[in-house]
Amino acid sequence: MNIENRTKLEKWLDQNYWFEDGFISEINDSKSGLEIVVGYQTVGTYVAGEKQELKEFSLKPIGLTNWTYKKEQFSPTKESCINGIDLTEKGIGLKFDTESVFELNCESIEISEPKITQTYTKPWISNREIYITTTEKEVPTANYWIEKLEEYGFKTGFRYFASELIQSENVPYPDYSGYFIQTLNKISETQKGLFFKFIGLENGELRIGIENGDENKELFNSIQLIVSNWKNTTINSGNVKFTGKEFNEFLENGKYPERIEKIKNVW
Structure with a gap:
């Protein structure tokens, strides 16, 4: 034509x-x-x-x-x-x-x-955002994240945009959406950190959205490993939906869930 x-x-x-x-x-x-x-x-x-x-x-x-x-x-x-x-x-x-x-x-x-x-549809993974849904009945406290990240070698604290360190007891609970968690040595050098876009219980499920505000690959990877070890958890990254176990395997070896791996030859 x-x-x-x-x-x-x-x-x-x-x-x-x-x-x-x-x-x-x-x-x-x-x-x-x-x-x-x-x-x-x-x-x-x-x-x-x-x-x-x-x-x-x-x-x-x-x-x-x-x-x-x-x-x-x-x-x-x-x-x-x-x-x-x-x-x-x-x-x-x-x-x-x-x-x-x-x-x-x-x-x-x-x-x-x-x-x-x-x-x-080909899979793609976000290096900036994850969305978590789990059957946990309580919202993790600020101290929970600080203690878990310390197990991965990070000393962290909470802050809001461009603020100084906020002591964990002063972080609002259970809804601390809008706050960041950042390594202590970077709080004075940066404005952001890992951003809690939303966090709370909805219809009996815990829902969390986390954004890598400063593109700190190591800290973001560690918090992804933490949530991938939760029970009865679904994690969305990019256009892929993972179970916690599947996401943990992906972070370890880059392998997608079996339902996606088996159709690679037709992408």
Whole structure:
């Protein structure tokens, strides 16, 4: 299909939901011309290991007059969502809304028939956040975290954003969401630490969200090991849901749960 006017281009974008939360999987710029492969998910979720159906199109601009893409600002991949694709202000052109916006303008665009791919959602792990759900009936105290982290060789204390050390007896309980735990030697040098985004009991379950505010890999890894040893625990990291035992094994050897490992060959 060759699109030669703005109205048809707008209709095609609308038919494909303006590629909101879609992806750009390839950008090939060679002597034979520019080719951009774009797509979106039509079936499935973003949970690791679940069935997924993707629809992709190859776009080949003809008579290219403007192309503002820079390789160092964006890397094409099916795994990273874009905000969408829109029309440029005038003429036949596309504006790709990624972490950096870039545009193309041309005389016409040749668009392939859609390619449908059946696959599974790839796993990804966050190095910044985990979400924990467990059947524990009590919220851990501030002293609990301090004592457990000391077993891993860390002397820590609580603080709120950019504050000095707050003695554990002065940390509000049971809801200390909004507070950080940080190594004592870094409290005067930093503003954050490991951030308790939320913590509390809900419908008989303990729910905790922890964010690595200062990207302290060692401290974050240790607190993940602590919660992975809790009984009857579910831990969400990235798009993967682990049991405590599965998460402990992943932290030790990088092995995903068996249900995900067994479909690696179709990613």
